[in-house]
Structures are given as structure tokens and as C-alpha cells.
């Protein structure tokens with residue numbers, strides 16, 4: 208059967224087409240390792256821009272396991288009499304355009320929410336956000352909302368750009384690496400082993416701020432096992448020591464910052480011992496960390512979701528930025544503030560406009576000049592009012608949001624308070640899901656369209672250090688599945704009044720349009736990227752782009768960046784005396800909602816079941832032994848999981864991953880939002896933990 212022609216790709220009826228292995232980009236984390244198909248469902252690492260020696264981690268090696276998996280969707284599904292049944296592409300696309308068209312006619316375009324995909328290409332995400340905006344709404348968001356929207360908000364506000372200030376290579380040149388709320392040894396393994404670890408082996412001090420001991424801690428010189436939700440107390444204490452011990456960079460403060468006197472006076476009132484007590488750490492360890500960071504010639508901050516996923520996530524990052532600005536660790540090699548991004552294209556999905564308040568290239572939707580430039584390219588001006596974030600939208604499903612287009616995301620599992628979100632999907636008039644598998648979200652859809660896996664795509668992705676790299680196909684589409692770009696352009700042509708705006712000769716033509724619309728991609732080209740990369744902001748005279756941001760002036764255009772007064776914000780969930788704090792995170796062998804990694808037998812063999820880490824004293828108080836099934840509950844729901852009794856987690860804190868369909872740990876996480884970035888508080892939930900037998904008795 209021929210794929211519908213969108214003028215984008217070849218039909219997918221070429222019999223048994225075989226691909227020569229071609230270098231492409233790993234579909235998992237934002238490091239962006241280069242891999243290619245090595246046969247027998249195995250990927251091999253090949254020398255690429257990030258992994259020069261061809262290193263990959265277990266996830267990268269298993270990347271092909273899910274491509275040819277039996278669970279792949281191979282034909283469109285439509286809901287009839289409550290059941291999803293097979294349908295033709297024509298029928299499925301008709302249902303989508305008729306149902307969403309009806310919602311737009313009756314309620315306006317803002318009644319539709321678009322979920323972009325941080326796991327799909329720049330070109331696909333660009334077309335998806337264009338579809339939303341040509342339809343007349345800025346209601347488009349991606350799961351960057353859930354991981355680093357607070358980081359982007361704080362860094363954009365203070366420095367003018369919300370991405371890594373430096374490069375992964377730079378981490379290898381640091382004398383001190385201050386890792387706050389991240390576990391790169393397990394979550395970004397090649398970045399850790401190729402850049403951070405060599406720096407440590409060359410004498411750099413590694414400071415690890417994380418409630419748990421994990422693989423990153425093993426390599427650390429200093430560990431600060433803070434209570435979840437006390438980053439500001441801890442970081443203000445570090446800043447106070449920097450000022451008190453005169454470890455600040457006076458020249459940098461004079462030339463490149465504003466507001467030092469005010470911050471100094473504020474920090475003078477910080478009692479380091481008191482803040483340390485609130486954070487549950489030793490004050491002398493805080494002082495040791497501050498000295499190591501302040502005395503280093505080049506100190507780099509690495510930050511992750513432990514920092515960002517709080518109701519005060521933006522403030523947490525503001526407190527981190529103070530450390531870098533106080534010590535002049537910005538604008539030079541081996542320094543900076545470096546968020547390690549999660550999905551392989553979470554950076555790119557945001558860069559290309561998959562966000563409700565900015566156009567491609569992060570220009571505000573209320574910027575008239577930017578809208579006019581976009582209109583000149585599209586023939587349609589995007590709306591001026593910011594749209595809804597994806598979490599806000601789920602809170603309004605069935606009210607003023609009546610339809611959803613979910614592209615390659617699984618919000619029924621990944622959103623906080625997941626049971627409530629799953630139910631909310633059933634209140635929509637129409638939901639279309641484009642995905643590889645029948646996900647938990649697809650179970651609530653009216654139409655499910657079988658899309659393309661990473662290994663079947665052509666396009667570009669942008670990694671965590673702003674490098675745009677090319678993806679190339681290594682496999683054929685299964686059955687009647689279609690390439691995502693074909694699907695999105697087909698919907699655009701049917702749904703909007705501007706079908707010509709969705710005619711492209713291929714991903715390269717979409718990329719060309721992106722470079723004209725998004726200033727940070729201006730000057731890039733498919734050919735220029737080649738087997739290497741081009742990094743934003745791109746200027747041809749810089750070769751591959753700009754490595755170190757903010758060197759002479761900040762990306763705000765200003766010579767100086769402000770120092771900020773940041774006060775602690777208590778977590779939304781207050782703990783009852785018998786409750787524990789639940790915090791969540793990733794492990795080496797799995798990834799995010801697990802839709803890909805759970806389909807890999809080899810990854811499941813490495814770690815096949817989820818477990819709740821609990822301290823031995825907390826376990827003993829509850830009569831829980833290692834391996835026991837436990838019930839974890841709060842007002843939002845309950846899950847059962849095996850107990851992993853371990854002293855690597857502090858008393859009062861429990862940890863579980865969010866990789867598994869059972870249990871869906873986000874059943875327990877709260878949807879209180881950061882007021883600036885709208886990021887939920889994934890990292891601090893109050894829970895009761897009890898042995899499963901006792902729970903059954905109570906029931």
C-alpha cells in the first residue's frame with residue numbers, strides 16, 4: 208500500500224528495501240551519540256561529534272530492539288463502539304480532520320491542544336507547531352515543560368539563553384564540576400564517562416548534590432545528600448560561604464554583574480549551620496563544597512531534574528546561577544551552567560517552537576516583528592496570545608480544551624497526578640495519538656496513527672549542547688505505518704485553510720524553512736551539517752557555531768547579568784508525621800515512560816522490575832523487609848511495588864523510577880506548578896508506605 212503523498216517521502220511500498228548502515232543519532236538521551244545498525248538488532252557506536260571514540264551506553268546498544276518489535280502499530284486504528292479497530296489511512300485522517308475541524312468551528316482553535324515530541328526530529332516538531340499556529344492557536348508544548356522549563360525560564364531571564372552555556376567538551380576542562388540534582392553517570396553515561404570522569408581523573412573536584420548515593424556519587428569527592436525541596440537553602444549557604452570567604456571574582460562582579468551589594472547583604476543574614484540543618488546536610492561539607500567551587504580556576508555547574516522539577520524550580524536555578532556569577536564562572540571554557548537535557552531532541556523540540564509562548568528560535572509570540580517574519584514565510588501570522596502549557600491543558604480537558612493531538616508523547620504516564628490526567632483524556636471530544644505502540648495515552652484516543660521509529664527517519668535533532676546533527680534511516684517502516692512528517696503534513700493540508708503551507712519536498716526543505724524562521728539556526732544547512740554538526744547560535748565565521756555563550760556580552764544583549772535574591776519555598780506537599788518524601792528519577796537501563804526501553808529484552812534483563820528505595824530504619828519502623836511488596840499511597844492514588852531497603856537513600860526519603868507502566872509512579876506525584884515555568888513538583892511528594900499485607904488488612 209502506498210503511503211499518502213505529502214510530497215515528503217517515498218511511498219513505503221518498496222518491497223523488502225534494505226538499508227546500508229548509515230550513521231544516525233541515538234534515540235534516547237540528549238547526549239546525542241552517533242550510532243548505526245550493526246545487524247542482529249544491535250546498534251554499534253560510530254565515531255561522531257559527541258562520542259569521538261564510538262562509545263555508547265547499554266541503551267544505545269539496544270536502540271534497535273524496539274524498531275522491529277511485534278508490538279509496533281502497523282495500521283491506523285479508529286474507535287468504533289468503544290473499541291479501537293483497524294481502518295484505512297483515508298478514513299482515519301478524515302476522522303481526525305472532521306472531528307478537530309468541528310471542535311475549531313464550535314469552540315475556536317484554542318480548544319485544541321498539541322503535544323509536540325521531544326523524541327522526534329526538528330522538522331517534525333517544526334511542522335507540528337506550525338500546524339497549531341496556522342490553525343490559530345499557540346496551544347503547543349512538549350515534555351520540556353516537565354523536565355527543564357524552569358531551567359530555561361531562569362537562564363533566559365538572567366543570561367538570555369536557556370541552554371547549556373558551554374559544551375560537553377568543556378566539562379573535560381573544568382577544575383571543579385558541581386553537579387546539582389543530576390546523576391549523569393546513569394542518565395547521560397557517555398557525557399559522564401567521556402567528559403566528566405576524565406576531568407576528575409585529571410584532578411578536578413566533583414561535588415554531587417543529590418539526596419541519593421548513586422553512580423555519580425561513587426566518583427564524587429564531596430556528596431551533599433540534601434532533603435528533596437531544600438536546594439535554595441543549600442545553594443544560598445554555598446553562596447554565603449563564597450562571599451564570607453572572599454571567594455568571589457571582584458573584577459567579574461564589577462564588569463559583568465549587577466546587584467552584588469544587595470545580594471551580599473542578603474547572604475550576610477544566611478546562617479550556614481541553620482540552612483545545612485534544614486537541608487539535612489553537614490555544614491562543614493557545605494563549606495568544603497563552596498571552597499572547592501570558589502577556589503577552582505574553571506568551575507562548571509551541571510544541573511538536572513533534581514533541581515528543576517519543583518514548584519520553586521525556577522528559583523532553584525536562580526540560586527545556582529548566583530554561584531556562577533559570583534565566581535566569574537560564565538563566558539569562559541570549562542565553566543558555565545549546563546543543564547543536561549533528557550530526551551534526544553528535547554532541546555530541538557523547544558528550539559523549533561514546540562512551546563506555547565515562543566516562536567521558532569525562542570522569540571516571544573507577542574513580538575510583532577517576529578510574528579511578521581514568520582508570516583512572510585508561512586503566509587499566515589501566528590496568534591499573539593501565549594497558549595497553554597501541556598499540564599495546564601490537561602487540567603482543562605473537557606472544559607475549554609476539547610481536542611488533543613498527541614505526537615510521540617505519553618502524557619497519561621508522564622504527567623503528574625497521572626490517574627487524574629488519564630481520566631481527563633476521556634473528557635475530550637476528540638483525541639488523536641501518533642505513536643509507535645498502543646501506549647497508555649492511545650488507550651484514550653479516538654484515532655491512533657502508526658508513526659515512524661527513529662531508525663526509519665531522515666531529519667535533524669539538536670543535542671544537549673546545542674549541536675544540530677542529522678538522522679538517517681537504517682530500517683523500513685513496518686506494515687502501513689507512515690513517516691511522522693508525512694502524517695503531520697497530511698493533517699495540516701486537511702485541517703487548515705492553507706494546504707500549500709504543508710507541501711514540502713522532504714525534511715531538508717522543512718529544515719531550510721526553519722533556518723529562515725528561527726534566528727538561532729540562521730545560516731545552517733543540511734550539507735553543512737554533513738556527518739558532523741552545526742551548533743546554535745550559528746555564525747559561519749565561527750566554523751561549527753558558538754561554543755561558549757556569554758563571553759563578551761550576555762545573550763540578553765547586556766554587558767551585565769543580575770544577581771538574584773532567592774528565598775526558600777516550602778514544598779507543596781506537607782508531610783504528616785508518619786509519611787515519607789517520595790522523589791523520582793531515571794536509571795541507567797531504562798528511559799522515561801519506558802515505551803522504548805521496556806521493549807528491549809536485553810534492557811529488561813538488566814533491570815526488569817521497579818522498586819522503591821527506602822532507608823533501613825524507615826523500613827524497620829514499618830515492618831518492611833528487602834523485597835517485600837509495599838503499598839505507596841497518598842491522596843492522589845496508590846501503587847504497589849517491591850521494597851529495596853538500602854542505606855544509599857537518607858532517612859525520610861524514598862525513591863522510585865518513572866519508567867514502568869506498572870506501577871505508574873506519577874499516580875502519586877503532585878500537579879502543583881512552578882508559577883513562572885509551569886513545571887510540576889515531581890521531586891517531592893508526601894507518601895505513606897506500608898507492607899502490602901497490612902494495607903490489605905486495612906482495606
Ligand code: SF4
Nearest residue numbers: 233235236240264267
Ligand atoms: S549516552 Fe545517551 S545518547 Fe549516548 S548511547 Fe547512551 S542513551 Fe544514547
